[in-house]
Amino acid sequence: MAMPNAVRLGCALLLGLALIYQAPVRAQKPLLSAEVHAAMEAGGPEAAKRRMAELYPAQKDNYQVDLQGFTQLGMNYMQAGDHAAAEAVLQMVPLLLGDVTAASPYTAQMQQMAEQERKREEVPPPAVAGAESPPPGPALIPGDSNKGALVDNAVVAVEQTRLLFHTFPRRGDPNSGKDYPLNYYAATLRPGLPEPELEVLASGVCGFIGTGGRLLDNGDLLLVSRNQLQRWRGGEIVSQVNLSSLPGLGAQDYDAARAVHLHAMTSTGETVLLIPGGGYMPDEFEGASFLLLALDAQGEQRWRLPFYPPESGGAANRVWLGDDGTVLVHALAINKGQDGGGIGSRHLLHLVSRDGRALGMVEIARDVQPSIEDLVAAGEKGLESAMAMADAAVLESVERIAAQSAPGGGFYVLIQRRSDDGQRYGHFLYHLGADGSVREERAMNRMIRPYRLEEWVDFSIRGRELVLLASAMVDQAGVNARRKQYRQNVVGRIDLEKGFQEARLVPLDRRYLEAVLNAGDAELKHIDDRPGGDPALLSRLSDKPLVVTLAYLSRREVPRVDEVGDQLTLFAGR
Secondary structure, eight states: OOOOHHHHHHHHHHHHHHHHHOOOOOSSSOBHHHHHHHHHHHHOHHHHHHHHHHHTTTTGGGSBOOHHHHHHHHHHHHHTTOHHHHHHHHHHHHHHHHHHHHHOTTHHHHHHHHHHHHHHHOOOOOOEEOTTOOOOOOBOOOSSSOOEEEEEEEEEOSSOEEEEEEEEOOTTSTTTTOSSOEEEEEEEEOTTOOSOEEEEEEEEEOOOTTOEEEEOTTSOEEEEETTEEEEEETTEEEEEEEGGGSGGGOOSSSOGGGTOOEEEEOTTSOEEEEEESSTTSOGGGTTOSEEEEEEOTTSOEEEEEEEOOSSSEEEEEEEEEOTTSOEEEEEEEEEEOGGGOOEEEEEEEEEEOTTSOEEEEEEEEEEEEOOHHHHHHHHHHOHHHHHHHHHTOBOEEEEEEEEEEOTTSSEEEEEEEEESSGGGOEEEEEEEOTTSOEEEEEEOHHHHGGGTOOSEEEEEEETTEEEEEEEEEEEETTOOSSOOEEEEEEEEEEETTTEEEEEEEOOOOGGGHHHHHHSOGGGGGGOSOOSOEEEEEEEEETTEEEEEEEEEETTEEEEEEEEOSTTSOBOOOO
């Protein structure tokens, strides 16, 4: 007879509770579970419920409240096929939790763990931004009707930096719903940030999923747009490659853009495409989780490499292409719980050489826990077996990840990881060599969290200096408003040998600060201008860090650029 789902779930819950709250069974008092068992055997589930109501809580001091005994009793009835009796026992368990947790030798440990987690999440008091902070840098306002904008990338030269961004329509914009609504722009930035030069690189670009581009060293724009790899110059397409014709994309009678979800490019024009598994995969690679396809600067195929699922399945999250042609993929290996393997995923970094050889993988997080079926099966063998399975569970996730090409090949990778293991919780910096080895794994918590840099969005490394672009809540002085705090962008500098150096606040446009701090959430949509913006990109301009923010001006998103130097306000952070 099949076990009702509610009973199976409840039994698994019983096991979990027993694993957490079990206490040594002492013989000084009779067991409460034994009394319930006797009543069950004498008169069935209803008699057992009545007896439980008589004894608990009125006479609980006369008995040993043994959750382990109730667990075993419920399991015994379940194994015998008496689901009514098992369900009756399950209904008694919530009544016992208060007494059991108080008596458990693990309660103090659990409380300590909870306190540690609370402290990790505790936000330090905000620092104060003075009223005399400098004005923000120039905003890059294009002349089109699109209200949305995204910052793509930048090319850094000796005396200038060229920034690539594109606009897209929001709902209600004239181009909303059209197939070709995107416009790409390049801004030439020079030290001191005089009025930037804005150039239209491409207009009317297809806005399909996966569309994206790269600014090249020679000033061209390289785009993946729908089923083409396009090169634009001066607002015109100068060359294009039909992606459907490439051998790595399988059948030629489909829209290739639906298969290319991720891509990366170098400033010299090399490209790598990531094709998901499924109907887009060539027959020779059937069953692969995804396929990497590398193209040279002329759009000719260099190599292709399939990735097969290490467990039950896999999916890719991000792909980066290094300056030397090496490829880094952040992927998830999915475990669906077959054969007692548990349910969850593993976060993996795959490194691929310039010539298309897989150099191995690095596990940066894993989230694996037993399924209900596995837990129930283990419990049928005994409580110790279920305990061992529960102890083997690992609960982790990657909250943030960014990567940068490393000198000499390989990548720097910065992650923020959540973990039930305190030693693996927080921010970590990896240096992956060109051979796929982990040259360095460094815990960064002490350099990041105390200085309010934990909400970072981008980073860069030059030599042994790490620069972070982050966002933090900051108290705003000199503002007549009902609220004082406003989110502000922060740039922090960390010497990887000596530790934290300094952090500076990216300026707000204080003309708009008071109105925003006085507005309610529902009123913000009626405000034309915002004092700050979302951090978008960390680059360099000459010898200084360059911050690109997505500001909100005249009810549209526009990039704003700021040099980071001594003119910016120091940020205490602590």
